[in-house]
Amino acid sequence: MKTKSARNPYRYLLLGILLFAPVTCAAQDSADALTRLQILTSSITTLCCNFTQRTNILLLAEPVVSKGKMLFQIPNKLVWEIMEPMQEGFVLNEDSGYRWDENRKNRRSFKTSDDQLAKLISTQIRAWVKFDQKWLQSKYSIHVEQDHPLCLALVPRNSEARSTVSLIRIVFANNGVAMSVELQEANGNNTFIIFENVHVNKHIDNQEFE
Amino acid sequence: MRIPAAIACYNFFYDKKLWLVILHAVIVILSLLLSVNLRTSEDISDLIPTQPRYLTRDFTFIKNAPFMRIIAVTVGGEDNHAAHAVMLCESIKCSILPEVMTGIDSVFSPNFLENLIRYTPNLLTVNQLTQLHDTLSKAYIQNAIARNKRDLLGPTGIFTQKLTAIDPLRLRDLFIKDILSADSLGKFNLNDGFFTDKSGKYSLVLAKPAVSMTDSDGSVKIMTKIRDAISNLSEKNEIYIQGSYVHTEENANIIKSDLRRIIPISFVVLTFLLILFFRNAYSMIALCIPVISLMSSIAILSMLYNTISGIVLSFASVILGITVDYAIHTYFVLSPSIDILNSLSRLSAALLACALTTLSAFVSLYFSDIPAIKQMSLFGVSGILAALIVSIYVLPHFVTLRPQKPLPPEHPAKPLKFSFLLLIALASISLFVIIRGISSLRIDGDIRNLAWKSGATLSDEEKTRNIWGFNNQSIIIVSEGEDGEQGLEKALRINDNVWDILKKEHIGASSIAPLLPSEQRQRVRREIWRDFWQQDGQNILEEVKKIQSQAGFSTFASAQFVSLINSEPPIIVPATLREMGVGFFLDMFVATTHDANLVYTIVQTDEKISPEVHSRLFLAGARLVSGELFRQKIAGAFSDEIKRFCSVTFFMTLCVVVLLFRTPRRCLPALLPMFTSLAATLLLFLLFDIPVNIFHAMSLPLVIALSVDYGIFMQSSLETHTTHSTEKGIILSGLTTLVGFGCLLLAHHPALHSIGITVTTGITTAMATALWLLPRLLRGQNT
Structure with missing residues (x-):
């Protein structure tokens, strides 16, 4: 019988954290920070930005820098697209979506009910958008590393998860939107993402998610 | 007179x-x-004719099928249905219901795959192994390595690193589809380790009683225990019970x-x-x-x-x-x-x-x-x-x-x-x-139709089927052996002889055999694998290193793959699968009776199976049991x-x-x-x-x-x-x-x-x- 939290590593998918930290964030050990983020982000309905991701993986000889864009609309719409050095991405529109490699026309559709990854992302969205403090705190130990700018460090509570992801560090701008996310893996790999040209509550054409 | x-x-x-x-x-x-x-x-077996003898035998196969011996209790309606499922699970566990679960650690997760690909030599079929030289062409290797790099930099990279390191040629793609067939018994997901339906509204409690499903006294005790436990849950819960014990x-x-x-x-x-x-x-x-x-x-x-x-x-x-x-x-x-x-x-x-x-x-x-x-x-x-x-x-x-x-x-x-x-x-x-x-x-x-079914039970069964996608029209193929080894070998023969036809007819099948081949078969496969890499394989390995280097991989990117080639993985036995966290699936496909080991293959169709499949099954020494037949x-x-x-x-x-x-x-x-x-x-x-x-x-x-x-x-x-x-x-x-x-x-x-x-x-x-x-x-x- 399974009575404790599961050890499914999908839960620790980087994307879920990266994408939705800008919307809301919680910190158990800092009620002020938590409240401040909640107030700042409560009015956010859409988010558009570019990102630059630096991935340092032991399997690759050199760190790889990739660039792309991200679009988000509450409650559950997301576009995550890498445009350099290769092209790939995915679109999530409520309960369904699609992925592509190289060519956006070459789509692989999915439903969140059938796709582990999509389901995980959807779950993460729900948790962050609904500001599910209980869920977040059950998954991560959250510490405020710095007040100005606000920097939160999230450490997975589950030891098996920690054996994959050792730390997630998020730095927030004054408007409550994430400026950067750093992910450190237990094996020494790390990923650093900087969000740029961030637009809050800008109209996003629905076609972007279709 | x-x-x-x-x-x-x-x-x-x-x-x-x-x-x-x-x-x-x-x-x-x-x-x-x-x-x-x-x-x-x-x-109910008292109503099965003893002649012709295959009827009794077929019924024994159905009766002993592990998935037939499970009571499924669906708990839903409340937000915290998983917690209620756990409560139910705790309260019904007893000597006649020793195995009760609300979930499992993992179902074919990346962790499982990481462990599994270490057994690649044992899992590739003899056909795949003998054609390995043709399969691993330069174009294939280039494509595999390009995909590896894309995966590493993409959102799932964090999970595919280990897979890429051990299996840069993506040989797992050759066997994983057949293995994943074992995961197609129902439409359930794992959410925090709990069986959850796709809408996330229901949890599932599975109970495997210690008594036979035809034991009426035992069934009454079991169902009384379950119903008592259910009565202690919140009335707002939707509860649906399905299982042969309910009928008994x-x-x-x-x-x-x-x-x-x-x-x-x-x-x-x-x-x-x-x-x-x-x-x-x-x-x-x-x-x-x-x-x-x-x-x-x-x-x-x-x-x-x-x-x-x-x-x-x-x-x-x-x-x-x-x-x-x-x-x-x-x-x-x-x-x-x-x-x-x-x-x-x-x-x-x-x-x-x-x-x-x-x-x-x-x-x-x-x-x-x-x-x-x-x-x-x-x-x-x-x-x-x-x-x-x-x-x-x-x-x-x-x-x-x-x-x-x-x-x-x-x-x-x-x-x-x-x-x-x-x-x-x-x-x-x-x-x-x-x-x-x-x-x-x-x-x-x-x-x-000779058994009484109340309206409530019929309704519960229909709802359970709709929620979890359990197919009550499946056909089962039984491989009977004096021991597990013989049963698994026969089950493998079914895969060898029948799966291709079923695939052509777009009929899905679930089997444990691809994941747990017979020992004899695993040894043969390992031998072919070893011979391949000692001969032609060395050139292929050099090609892999060269292409990896051109794609920007580090010099030691192929180290774990070389180690896999040179090592001889142990034979996969049931304990191996339990250690990997998929013992649940093993138990769903394998049953032991007093005189035989039964390995089940489930064919997901309610249509008639072609005569060619029948004859091939006969040659493989397996028995097909369908509700219709x-x-x-x-x-x-x-x-x-x-x-x-x-x-x-x-x-x-x-x-x-x-x-x-x-x-x-x-x-x-x-x-x-x-x-x-x-x-x-x-x-x-x-x-x-x-x-x-x-x-x-x-x-x-x-x-x-x-x-x-x-x-x-x-x-x-x-x-x-x-x-x-x-x-x-x-x-x-x-x-x-x-x-x-x-x-x-x-x-x-x-x-x-x-x-x-x-x-x-x-x-x-x-x-x-x-x-x-x-x-x-x-x-x-x-x-």
């Missing part, structure tokens, strides 16, 4: 009536003592409830009828016959069987209804004023003839291949014999003690013109209907049973009638009630399109035998001009028989209801023919 023994016995016990009473008291007490240890069961429990309860209702009602109505017709306290003596008969037959069954089917015991009302007839005829024929010895002699012969016809029906049932019907046969035979003996040798001493009442004047029926022609015409029409009816019967071979075979067996029952009974009753009446002109009237009743019963089936199950079928010989009795009595009485008392006797004995069978119409259990409706229709028609038609036809002949 006279029976001297009856007269001798009458004379012997004439002044020893007290001894007779004491003797019967002893018989009843002994019967009671013997019956105490008799246990009833509601085992429901049937056990419904048969007990039917028994509690039917036997007292039939006894009360019988008593009422006797009082109504006899208006005499002495008539209560007649009630002793069915009671003694019933007690004796239960005692005999308890000597022959440790456990009898509950359905058989429900037949008690029928025994009461039939056996009381012997007492009724004795009572009517023997009155204080007549020549007892002479009347007794004639009565004995008539009763013997009746008993022979009824016995012929019950004896024909003994030739059945269905255990429950064999038990019913013995139950009936012993009851009839007991009733016959007591009616001839004991009852005459007591019924003649009653005060004599004058008989009311007779009102002979108005004779019909052209009666003999009418008789022949009626018999011919009936025969035509019988022949057409038997050939057009729609046989219901679905034994599930099983039903067809059962229907075939039932059809054979119907023919056997009816022909044996018909032949035996015909012999009795011919022995008694000798000429066709005398035999035909005696047989007419049998013809009309059988025709009416078959007409009922045809007109209302009632699919005939085995209990309808087993009732047909009873209709034949009991109907012919009325014909025999009526023909005898019309010939000897003792019509009035005979008519009264026939009415009363017909009514008592109707009470016996008619009470079965009150039963909820489909089997009992089927018997009730068949015999009630038949007997009603037989009574009408014997009492209304025969006197008119026969008097018409005489005039």
